Amino acid sequence: MSQTSQFALLKERRFAPFFSTQLLGAFNDNLFKNALVALLSFGALQLSAENAGSLIAMAAGLFILPFFLFSAFSGQIADKYEKSMLIRRIKMAEIGIMCLGAIAFMLGSVPMLMGILFLMGVQSAFFGPIKYGILPQHLHESELIGGNGVVELGTFLAILLGTIIGTQIITKAPDGSVVLACVFIVVVAVAGYLSSRRIPSAPAVDPTLKVRFNPVVETWKLVTYTKKHRVIFQCIIGISWFWFMGATYLAQFPIYARDVLGGNGDVYTILLAAFSVGIGTGSVLCERLSGGKVEIGLVPLGALGITLFGLDLYFATPDAAFGTALGITEFLSNAAAWRIVLDVVLIGLFGGFYIVPLYALIQKSSAPDRLSRAISCNNVMNALFMVVSAIVVGVLLNLGLSIKAMFLGVAIMNALVAAYIFKLVPEFLMRFLIWMLMHSLYRVRNKGLENIPEKGAAILAPNHVSFVDAMLVGGSSRRPIRFVMYHKIYKLPIMHFIFKTARAIPIAGRKEDEAMYNRAFEQMHEAIRNEELLCIFPEGQITHDGEMNDFRPGIMQLIEKTPAPVIPVGLQGLWGSLFSRKGGRALLKMPRRLFARIGLVVGEPIPAAEVSLEGLQSAVENLRGERR
Numbered sequence: 001m002s003q004t005s006q007f008a009l010l011k012e013r014r015f016a017p018f019f020s021t022q023l024l025g026a027f028n029d030n031l032f033k034n035a036l037v038a039l040l041s042f043g044a045l046q047l048s049a050e051n052a053g054s055l056i057a058m059a060a061g062l063f064i065l066p067f068f069l070f071s072a073f074s075g076q077i078a079d080k081y082e083k084s085m086l087i088r089r090i091k092m093a094e095i096g097i098m099c100l101g102a103i104a105f106m107l108g109s110v111p112m113l114m115g116i117l118f119l120m121g122v123q124s125a126f127f128g129p130i131k132y133g134i135l136p137q138h139l140h141e142s143e144l145i146g147g148n149g150v151v152e153l154g155t156f157l158a159i160l161l162g163t164i165i166g167t168q169i170i171t172k173a174p175d176g177s178v179v180l181a182c183v184f185i186v187v188v189a190v191a192g193y194l195s196s197r198r199i200p201s202a203p204a205v206d207p208t209l210k211v212r213f214n215p216v217v218e219t220w221k222l223v224t225y226t227k228k229h230r231v232i233f234q235c236i237i238g239i240s241w242f243w244f245m246g247a248t249y250l251a252q253f254p255i256y257a258r259d260v261l262g263g264n265g266d267v268y269t270i271l272l273a274a275f276s277v278g279i280g281t282g283s284v285l286c287e288r289l290s291g292g293k294v295e296i297g298l299v300p301l302g303a304l305g306i307t308l309f310g311l312d313l314y315f316a317t318p319d320a321a322f323g324t325a326l327g328i329t330e331f332l333s334n335a336a337a338w339r340i341v342l343d344v345v346l347i348g349l350f351g352g353f354y355i356v357p358l359y360a361l362i363q364k365s366s367a368p369d370r371l372s373r374a375i376s377c378n379n380v381m382n383a384l385f386m387v388v389s390a391i392v393v394g395v396l397l398n399l400g401l402s403i404k405a406m407f408l409g410v411a412i413m414n415a416l417v418a419a420y421i422f423k424l425v426p427e428f429l430m431r432f433l434i435w436m437l438m439h440s441l442y443r444v445r446n447k448g449l450e451n452i453p454e455k456g457a458a459i460l461a462p463n464h465v466s467f468v469d470a471m472l473v474g475g476s477s478r479r480p481i482r483f484v485m486y487h488k489i490y491k492l493p494i495m496h497f498i499f500k501t502a503r504a505i506p507i508a509g510r511k512e513d514e515a516m517y518n519r520a521f522e523q524m525h526e527a528i529r530n531e532e533l534l535c536i537f538p539e540g541q542i543t544h545d546g547e548m549n550d551f552r553p554g555i556m557q558l559i560e561k562t563p564a565p566v567i568p569v570g571l572q573g574l575w576g577s578l579f580s581r582k583g584g585r586a587l588l589k590m591p592r593r594l595f596a597r598i599g600l601v602v603g604e605p606i607p608a609a610e611v612s613l614e615g616l617q618s619a620v621e622n623l624r625g626e627r628r
Contacts (some may be wrong), residue, residue, distance in 0.1 A: 444600060452533070
């Protein structure tokens with residue numbers, strides 16, 4: 001899906017009403033929360049740093065606690081009933097909650113405001129599974145990354161606007177008036193309901209499901225069931241850790257802005273705006289960087305960026321405040337302030353790279369009738385991590401730990417947690433290395449990828465030009481590929497990690513190692529019987545002169561016993577590259593140029609009964625074009 005079509009979704013009824021509904025809901029949530037935060041930190045109820053920090057952490061905990069309590073129940077509801085109807089009912093409930101919220105603001109009652117915050121969390125807990133569950137029903141798989149990116153952009157744009165307006169209408173109001181805040185939250189709730197009425201129907205995916213409300217038992221069952229699906233659960237852990245970090249940063253920004261940096265409410269708004277713009281930008285860039293497919297290679301890149309700029313935020317934070325109650329102009333007149341703002345933007349940017357592919361992978365990997373419950377499990381774990389964040393932050397603040405030191409701890413912990421997750425699921429790191437190769441040395445032009453079947457056994461048969469052919473073919477395919485490769489290439493440093501993680505099949509010549517040769521064929525036959533996608537380089541070796549070698553009969557031997565369609569693939573532009581044998585040994589020469597244009601052309605599948613060695617070689621020759 002192109003970048004234009006990503007935003008073209010905003011013109012389509014299958015996406016636009018849902019987008020505006022969730023945007024208005026996120027805006028209202030953040031308007032209310034930030035108006036409350038501003039009331040505690042800068043407004044009529046202005047409290048000390050210790051009391052305000054603890055109350056703000058408590059407010060964050062109260063808002064996300066319902067996700068922990070009700071997510072299992074809400075996931076069942078989302079799978080059992082038609083989703084657009086559920087959204088309308090949830091938005092009606094929001095109108096009532098916001099009317100109560102307006103009363104709480106007028107009375108200036110902190111306990112009542114905290115109670116309303118809890119009810120808003122309940123409403124959001126029911127909306128969450130529907131929000132991510134409805135997208136795969138209205139979008140194609142190739143649109144998931146782009147659609148999720150636009151949703152995240154809209155969400156954080158709503159956070160930005162809600163933060164600015166929520167803060168400003170409290171800090172700038174004469175005599176501590178909250179009338180404008182009351183009007184805003186009710187009007188936006190009504191607008192959200194009107195928008196929800198245009199969302200197309202999204203039929204129930206499991207109408208026979210028996211709904212049970214037992215928060216402890218059902219939540220345990222939900223998490224236990226989801227843990228059986230390793231990739232989905234590891235994605236959930238990764239997202240939950242991100243929200244642990246996000247909750248820690250967001251909860252402390254008000255006091256960080258006021259007491260550590262010496263700013264007023266406008267400086268707090270700048271920090272929230274920087275974080276929101278960063279995440280929104282990163283979310284949208286995911287679609288361009290991933291080429292429209294679910295690219296988990298961006299996740300390690302995101303984790304690396306979060307850690308690096310989190311560390312820099314610690315070093316950029318001054319030991320003494322820049323001043324007292326500084327406005328935006330005075331704050332930004334300090335050169336160090338720009339560095340802080342840039343760090344916050346980049347933490348958000350890499351956060352977008354981190355979470356968007358994880359959400360899309362959950363949507364892609366989950367069975368349709370279990371998706372909402374997978375999202376509910378995600379919400380449960382998100383809530384658990386955020387509640388823990390609120391508790392940890394509150395305890396550490398009361399023990400006297402500085403906010404600056406807390407930010408340092410988060411950055412270091414992120415590196416450790418990311419390393420642990422990538423050890424559990426090495427596919428993330430493997431895809432990251434492939435993604436880096438394809439976006440540093442090469443610009444790949446793919447053609448005919450639709451000829452690779454989404455399901456079922458098939459055999460890809462490309463020409464063999466360089467030592468990274470397997471990585472380029474694997475990085476271009478939306479399906480995992482099992483490669484058959486010469487055992488010495490399989491054992492190359494660094495590459496070995498990638499090939500082993502991808503479950504490549506090492507092979508040797510029959511005369512070189514007959515046991516390995518036979519074992520490789522056994523694995524290939526088994527892979528085809530399991531309906532996996534195989535890739536075999538029929539030449540059996542990398543070209544020495546740029547011309548194709550004669551195809552060897554091994555591929556015919558394979559399909560005679562376990563028939564599967566064979567798909568010819570032509571690799572273009574790799575001859576003469578750093579990883580080819582032209583101009584000297586691979587890697588022992590300078591690359592011709594960075595971002596070199598190369599091509600990967602996939603031909604139409606050939607039924608097993610129609611494959612001949614000569615015909616297959618001719619097809620690959622035609623696809624690769626002139627010698628390159």
